[in-house]
Amino acid sequence: MSRGGRISYHLVDAFTEVPGGGNRVALVLDARGLTTEEMQQVAAKLGQPQAAFVTHWEGATFEVRFFAANGEVEFSGHAAVALAVALSGEIEPPNSLRKLYLRTIGESLLVEVADRRAMVQSPSPRFRDPPSWRALQEVIEVMGANERYIHRGLPYGITFTGLWTLFMPLVxxxxxxxxxxxxxxxxxxxxxxxxATIHAYAPYGPRRFYARTFAPALGIPEDPVTGSPNAALGALLARAGVVPRWEGEVSLSVTQGHRMGGPGQVEVRVSYGPAGNILGVFIGGTAVIAEHGVIELGGSPN
Structure with a gap:
């Protein structure tokens, strides 16, 4: 089914309280009736690396589709945080705590949101065998460094919480x-x-990390402040025992975006079961609406 006409949109900066910081995403809060091709057209015309569309809702459950520069993706963390904050402002006063559910093409995710801050459940973590040391050396060399940069006490590997990501720990x-x-x-x-992405990270304090995310395979050379890779980082660190499993719930903080001039902060929360198994990973932070307007299908933003 196709819907012509005017499409309202928001540009929202996630993981920041200041417009122009964090990571910007295009949101369409009412995409009912839009085809996949029309959503891709709107995303391209809005000129942002990623976009999210609410295609249906019932009560506090919202069906959402996420798009990157080269097509649809299962999940985008910063887009989900931005979307949750935008939706909470549409529903009721933003300072009241509310629980929402985002139904993605993969699974239904719990969201807790209040006062322009959202904590979003990531897709269930998955792990693959880590690449060989030789493959890791090749990656680090292509990134303009060498193996002496690699932190030997932190885990490297490939983890999924919406996007498969290779993690490179640096000193x-x-x-x-x-x-x-x-x-x-x-x-x-x-x-x-x-x-899909390469996530380079380094420690700079107790349970605090600094990171950069490169996603040229998605058509995004560098993503300023990311959600999904940082959720996967929390899962990887938890699985490796870098953060203690006996606490029941552990919070981490990841700083990103300084190198690109738009710093942001991502909070990561990992919860454990009695046996130390990972029950869930949440990512969150603040978000601010930077712009809103209307786009004509086949036209330009107004």
């Missing part, structure tokens, strides 16, 4: 900022390893 935040990847080669390596 210090300054080394993360020093990376200058060859994006064409990194896209080829990403395809070969069957991952």
């Amino acid at each position: 210090a935040p300054g080394l993360v900022d020093a990376l200058e990847p060859d994006m064409e080669q990194l896209a080829k390596l990403s395809d070969a390893l069957e991952v």
